[in-house]
Amino acid sequence: MSAQRSGMAVKSVAVRSRARLPYIVRSTPARITRMFVSQMLAPVVSLGPGERIAIWTSGCSKHCAGCISPELRMQLPEQDVDVDELAQMLLDTAHEHGVHRLTVSGGDPLEQAPELAKLLATIRCAYDDILVYTGFTFEELPQVIGADTWETLKSLIDVLIDGPYVDELNVPDCALRGSTNQRVIYLSDRPHDDYDQYLQQPRQLQNFVQDGTVNTVGIANRYHHEFPVKEV
Known part of the structure; x- marks a missing residue:
């Protein structure tokens, strides 16, 4: 599932090409050094409660009809980043700006599950949410990404939103999700009152204005109903 996004690109280091992801992706520990990331933006308030840092991975094999970010199905060489450098960027941003909530969208981040696990394990100390x-789906993940990797990720993620995007199930009162089949699943034992309250609010879009270009972040309505847009 792809939350709508655009904005500042994450600069890649030592760019190299890699083939498009297959449906099931597993890496050996020795290979977990790089991942494909398209964007990083902050502060984001339209993809979860509070001010957040948001990143969008690239690579998705699902081809959901009506996907808001079809360009993130492919992985481009310039999106190939070093996991340790990305982690340091996220740690520095959290420290410098006092933003300690993170949203990871895509593409599909769990098609790079071992890389995501390494990233989240490194930055978990700086993020409350x-x-x-x-x-x-939650039920598919142990088989798709491997039981051990899934157990690791479950210990690092507070909230998972699962399931493919279904265009005809995109309704305006479906907060934080693209379609009503998707679920908000609490994985940690931290209080989730902030999410319960956020899910009662209407969807919102957030505009980032950079270099004269307006970039929009949030969950878009299928039929373009009007709803609040916040400019940053």
Whole structure:
């Protein structure tokens, strides 16, 4: 599932090409050094409670009809980033700006599950709340990404939004999710009152204005109903 996004690109280091992700992706520990990330933006308030840092991974094999970010199905060489450098960027941003909530969307972040696990394990100490989107269902994940990797990720993620995007199930009162089949699943034992309250609010879009270009972040309505847009 892809939350709508655009904005500042994450600069890649030592760019190299990699083939498009297959449906099931597993990496050996020695290979977990790089991942494909398209964007990082902050502060984001339209993809979860509070001010957040948001990143969008690239690579998704699902091809959901009506996907808001079809360009993130592919992985481009310039989106290939070092996991340790990305982690340091997220740690520095949290410290410098006092933003300690993270949203990870895509693409599908869990098609790079071992890389995501390494990233989240490195930055977990600086973040009070980590929200991750995936087009896989909760029940599919142990088989798709491997039981051990899934157990690791479950210990690092606070809230998971699961399931493929279904265009005809995109309704305006479906907060934080693209379609009503998707679920908000609490994985940690931290209080989730902030999420319960956020889910009662209407959807919102957030505009980031950079270099004369307006970039929009949030969950878009299928039929373009009007709802609040906040400019940053």
